[in-house]
Amino acid sequence: MRFALTALLAAAAISLSAQGPDRSKPPVPGPPPTLKLPNIQKQQLSNGLPVWVVEQHEVPVAQVNLVVLSGSADDPPGKYGIASLAASMLMEGAGSRSSLELADAVDFLGADLTAGSASDMSAVRLHAPVSRLAEALPLMADVAQRPMFAAADLERLRQQRLTTIIQARDDPNTIAALGFARALYGTTHRFGTATMGTAETMRSFTPDDLRSFYTAAFRPDNATLIVVGDVTPGSVVPLLDKSFGSWKPTAGGAVAHVKQPAPPQRNRREIYIVDKPGVPQSQIRIGAVGAARSTPDYFPIQVMNTILGGSFSSRLNLNLREKHGYTYGANSFFDMRIEPGPFTAFAGVQTDKTAEALKEFFNEFEAIQRAVPAEELERGKNYVSLGLPSDFETTGDISRRLEDTLVYHLPDDYYAKYVPNIEAVSAAAAQSAARKYVQPDKMAVMIVGDLKTIEAPVRALNLGPITIMTIDGIFGPPPSTR
Amino acid sequence: MKLAVAACLALLLPAPLMAQAAAPLQLPYTQFTLPNGLHVILHEDHSTPVVAVNVWYHVGSAREKPGRTGFAHLFEHLMFTGSGHVEEGEFDALLEDVGGNNNGSTEQDRTNYVIDVPANALELALFLESDRMGYLVDSMNPKRVDQQRDVVKNERRQSVENRPYGLAEGQVLTEMLYPEGHPYHWPIVGYMDDLTAASYDDVVSFFKTYYAPGNASLVVAGDLDPAKTRTLVEKWFSDVKPGAPVTPITVPGVMLTGVQKKTITDRVQLPRLYVAWLTPPSLAPGDAALDLVADVLAGGKNSRLYKRLVYDMQIAQNVSAFQNSQGLSSYFLIRATPQPGHTPDELLKVIDEEIEKVKAQPPTDHEVQRAINQIEASFFSRMERVGGFGGKADQLNRYYTDTGDPDWFNEDLARYRAIGPTDIQAAAQEFLPAGRRVELTVVPQPAR
Numbered sequence: 007m008r009f010a011l012t013a014l015l016a017a018a019a020i021s022l023s024a025q026g027p028d029r030s031k032p033p034v035p036g037p038p039p040t041l042k043l044p045n046i047q048k049q050q051l052s053n054g055l056p057v058w059v060v061e062q063h064e065v066p067v068a069q070v071n072l073v074v075l076s077g078s079a080d081d082p083p084g085k086y087g088i089a090s091l092a093a094s095m096l097m098e099g100a101g102s103r104s105s106l107e108l109a110d111a112v113d114f115l116g117a118d119l120t121a122g123s124a125s126d127m128s129a130v131r132l133h134a135p136v137s138r139l140a141e142a143l144p145l146m147a148d149v150a151q152r153p154m155f156a157a158a159d160l161e162r163l164r165q166q167r168l169t170t171i172i173q174a175r176d177d178p179n180t181i182a183a184l185g186f187a188r189a190l191y192g193t194t195h196r197f198g199t200a201t202m203g204t205a206e207t208m209r210s211f212t213p214d215d216l217r218s219f220y221t222a223a224f225r226p227d228n229a230t231l232i233v234v235g236d237v238t239p240g241s242v243v244p245l246l247d248k249s250f251g252s253w254k255p256t257a258g259g260a261v262a263h264v265k266q267p268a269p270p271q272r273n274r275r276e277i278y279i280v281d282k283p284g285v286p287q288s289q290i291r292i293g294a295v296g297a298a299r300s301t302p303d304y305f306p307i308q309v310m311n312t313i314l315g316g317s318f319s320s321r322l323n324l325n326l327r328e329k330h331g332y333t334y335g336a337n338s339f340f341d342m343r344i345e346p347g348p349f350t351a352f353a354g355v356q357t358d359k360t361a362e363a364l365k366e367f368f369n370e371f372e373a374i375q376r377a378v379p380a381e382e383l384e385r386g387k388n389y390v391s392l393g394l395p396s397d398f399e400t401t402g403d404i405s406r407r408l409e410d411t412l413v414y415h416l417p418d419d420y421y422a423k424y425v426p427n428i429e430a431v432s433a434a435a436a437q438s439a440a441r442k443y444v445q446p447d448k449m450a451v452m453i454v455g456d457l458k459t460i461e462a463p464v465r466a467l468n469l470g471p472i473t474i475m476t477i478d479g480i481f482g483p484p485p486s487t488r
Numbered sequence: 489m490k491l492a493v494a495a496c497l498a499l500l501l502p503a504p505l506m507a508q509a510a511a512p513l514q515l516p517y518t519q520f521t522l523p524n525g526l527h528v529i530l531h532e533d534h535s536t537p538v539v540a541v542n543v544w545y546h547v548g549s550a551r552e553k554p555g556r557t558g559f560a561h562l563f564e565h566l567m568f569t570g571s572g573h574v575e576e577g578e579f580d581a582l583l584e585d586v587g588g589n590n591n592g593s594t595e596q597d598r599t600n601y602v603i604d605v606p607a608n609a610l611e612l613a614l615f616l617e618s619d620r621m622g623y624l625v626d627s628m629n630p631k632r633v634d635q636q637r638d639v640v641k642n643e644r645r646q647s648v649e650n651r652p653y654g655l656a657e658g659q660v661l662t663e664m665l666y667p668e669g670h671p672y673h674w675p676i677v678g679y680m681d682d683l684t685a686a687s688y689d690d691v692v693s694f695f696k697t698y699y700a701p702g703n704a705s706l707v708v709a710g711d712l713d714p715a716k717t718r719t720l721v722e723k724w725f726s727d728v729k730p731g732a733p734v735t736p737i738t739v740p741g742v743m744l745t746g747v748q749k750k751t752i753t754d755r756v757q758l759p760r761l762y763v764a765w766l767t768p769p770s771l772a773p774g775d776a777a778l779d780l781v782a783d784v785l786a787g788g789k790n791s792r793l794y795k796r797l798v799y800d801m802q803i804a805q806n807v808s809a810f811q812n813s814q815g816l817s818s819y820f821l822i823r824a825t826p827q828p829g830h831t832p833d834e835l836l837k838v839i840d841e842e843i844e845k846v847k848a849q850p851p852t853d854h855e856v857q858r859a860i861n862q863i864e865a866s867f868f869s870r871m872e873r874v875g876g877f878g879g880k881a882d883q884l885n886r887y888y889t890d891t892g893d894p895d896w897f898n899e900d901l902a903r904y905r906a907i908g909p910t911d912i913q914a915a916a917q918e919f920l921p922a923g924r925r926v927e928l929t930v931v932p933q934p935a936r
């Protein structure tokens with residue numbers, strides 16, 4: 007019967023084609039294409055520095071990232087912000103070139119050279135036309151190996167960062183993000199304070215502090231070079247060896263990673279409100295300490311979160327945006343690091359619907375504990391697994407995937423097994439991830455909004471104890487500069 | 489005279505620089521026009537198994553009527569809510585089912601839509617795109633308009649009203665630059681009252697007037713077979729009904745008379761200064777030279793304003809400059825935030841001094857070459873991604889829309905390569921007059 011019906015439909019489609027296509031059903035895609043995963047060619051320079059090369063010959067450009075396995079999670083207590091500032095200072099003069107001379111040399115090549123840090127890593131990253139690689143790599147090598155840390159440049163950057171800390175108070179989004187991190191992690195866990203540190207730590211840094219962090223972090227036995235682009239190992243490794251092959255660790259032992267204290271236990275739901283008088287929207291952050299990148303629950307979490315708040319058709323977005331129109335968008339994500347990062351659900355909602363929006367957030371957190379229907383599960387899995395090719399398009403995209411592989415020690419066949427691992431997630435596994443990581447009665451709720459309008463309706467929800475926080479309570483008193 | 493100067497310059501350049509200039513930039517494509525007027529451009533790139541479906545409708549906020557500002561953008565939102573043969577919510581659901589992504593954006597002169605899917609789902613994307621082009625209003629209703637109206641109002645709150653300096657940058661600046669009634673006067677996202685006023689009938693009439701295939705262009709790019717793709721495009725788009733031709737937009741030329749000053753308050757800690765001039769439209773003579781004026785003034789750490797204000801004097805937290813190229817009229821903007829304890833007036837004084845220096849003496853060959861080298865490199869980087877905003881599909885559509893030639897990359901780059909130091913000086917002299925400009929200052933709200 008099924009066969010006959012199909013044949014009938016096909017005939018109908020043909021006869022209709024004169025008028026137009028059969029729009030009664032969307033076309034069904036064929037089998038998904040296989041992503042040809044980048045082949046990582048692993049080599050070493052003469053000093054043992056590992057090099058990963060991925061050939062990508064589509065466009066005559068190359069991305070070269072020097073990744074070191076130390077980041078802001080390794081900031082010592084009292085020195086929060088040192089990793090971030092040290093990375094920025096790498097660009098402020100290196101080798102024989104001052105800050106401005108270095109910038110001029112890089113810009114003149116049409117290259118893009120940056121230095122930055124994240125929680126678990128720092129990196130110097132170069133993107134350049136391959137024709138300029140031979141000239142650009144020595145500049146990159148200076149930045150990574152011979153930074154100046156000049157006192158005058160430090161003072162200039164210090165003032166700029168103190169001003170950035172002042173300006174952070176402007177943005178309800180930034181206040182909410184930092185306030186939420188503080189509520190989850192407190193003051194003694196590194197994740198509870200901005201990557202940049204505080205005004206107090208910013209004022210304290212000396213060139214010696216920078217040098218000592220740099221020396222411990224930036225050394226060949228803590229680093230890997232990642233190269234993606236229109237190169238071959240034969241063409242690029244000799245160039246890299248010229249610039250990085252004689253790099254030796256300076257005195258001192260292995261890198262000391264800072265062990266974070268356990269984040270504060272939260273056994274009840276708590277609400278925090280920061281008053282921002284007159285704002286038209288409340289910035290809301292809701293969540294809890296989530297999972298480490300190494301969690302065995304990684305794939306179920308990805309699928310569950312996609313359904314909850316990780317795609318346009320996710321429950322949070324369909325509810326708060328499409329159904330109720332409270333917001334321009336509601337989302338959720340798990341920030342996974344070596345240590346467990348936060349699970350965050352967030353939205354900016356119109357001030358007069360703040361309480362209604364909170365109620366809908368919690369309705370969705372409750373609902374995801376219950377069954378996940380098969381159709382929704384399938385869509386979530388497809389969205390994550392079939393969308394993989396678009397993560398491997400540009401040299402920058404591919405280099406970021408390789409950075410993750412390196413920093414989080416993902417197995418070599420991680421991406422080869424990615425699709426089957428996602429496909430293997432059952433409804434029960436997604437549901438148990440929700441029960442474990444999305445516990446509505448143990449969440450912190452941060453709201454930055456117009457207190458006089460939102461306080462009474464939020465109190466009336468009876469979600470839990472409410473703490474009114476001040477901006478100074480999150481950032482410390484406003485820094486005076488100079 | 490221009491040619492002679494350029495030749496001299498070439499002789500002065502160090503050899504390695506000239507080696508670079510030879511690399512050709514080309515995006516092979518095929519194109520055709522359907523009988524209903526839809527122009528179609530196909531580009532093959534098999535490096536990643538993804539396909540981009542990119543549509544530009546040649547309509548934006550400039551076509552809006554007084555009292556209905558923000559409508560083109562509200563309409564864009566409605567394009568994702570389902571169409572004649574696609575249930576409400578199905579547009580996104582069907583694409584997510586195959587691992588696809590989609591988005592849209594509205595500017596003054598155009599609205600674009602992007603769908604990126606794994607290559608096997610190309611036909612699904614064409615079905616969805618053609619269905620909303622042909623049958624959007626078949627399933628439209630006032631409730632959907634109300635829903636998206638609320639969402640868009642929240643978009644305005646989020647991106648303009650609740651964003652530091654958002655009102656200045658998203659609304660006040662263009663209100664000062666363009667006179668009332670000029671189509672660039674009002675914000676793209678619109679005024680709240682006008683969003684409230686938008687009706688279902690407006691949607692139907694806007695669709696019939698501006699969303700006909702003859703007022704659109706479609707690019708399909710990526711891991712595709714051109715012959716098969718053409719067949720699929722013909723299959724799905726041929727039944728879309730043609731519409732009446734859209735009459736070109738005509739507005740009288742605009743010119744600022746005198747210096748227009750304004751100070752507004754915002755929920756910010758530090759003041760910020762905006763200085764802006766009306767400048768030639770996108771691709772008109774002067775447009776590219778003004779890009780280079782912006783580079784000389786504020787592109788990179790060695791640019792004149794950045795070096796002086798941020799490095800040497802350390803009285804600014806940041807400074808930026810750019811030529812904001814638009815179809816009817818562009819503007820050139822300088823934006824600077826003083827360090828605490830310093831004022832916008834101090835910054836303005838230095839900004840004026842540096843502009844006068846560019847007018848008095850051409851920039852050095854080194855400054856110009858540095859800027860052009862960066863522009864050349866950016867053309868390569870722009871080739872790396874097929875889909876999304878600014879990917880190859882979007883760029884082919886932009887060039888087609890602006891010039892009629894989808895592969896206008898070399899010609900565009902040639903615009904910059906042809907510019908010498910005296911052209912930059914001349915552009916500053918002609919287009920950045922001290923006596924005809926906008927000066928907008930944002931100051932912190934007084935403490936409550």
